Amino acid sequence: xxxxxxxxxxxxxxxxxxxxxxxxxxxxxxxxxxxxxxxxxxxxxxxxxxxxxxxx
Numbered sequence: 411x412x413x414x415x416x417x418x419x420x421x422x423x424x425x426x427x428x429x430x431x432x433x434x435x436x437x438x439x440x441x442x443x444x445x446x447x448x449x450x451x452x453x454x455x456x457x458x459x460x461x462x463x464x465x466x
Contacts, residue, residue, distance in 0.1 A: 414449060417448060417449040418449070421442055421445050421446060424438050424441055424442050425442060
């Protein structure tokens with residue numbers, strides 16, 4: 411439960427740093443994506459590498 415709360419706080423902190431410029435936000439969005447996948451226990455099917463399957 412606390413780990414989920416920490417992940418949520420980290421995600422919200424990163425979201426507050428988004429500028430609206432896709433190129434500038436790309437790294438932050440990637441970090442958010444990785445944290446959300448970790449929070450939800452998700453990783454791409456047929457892949458032992460995180461995010462290789464979805465191209466992020």
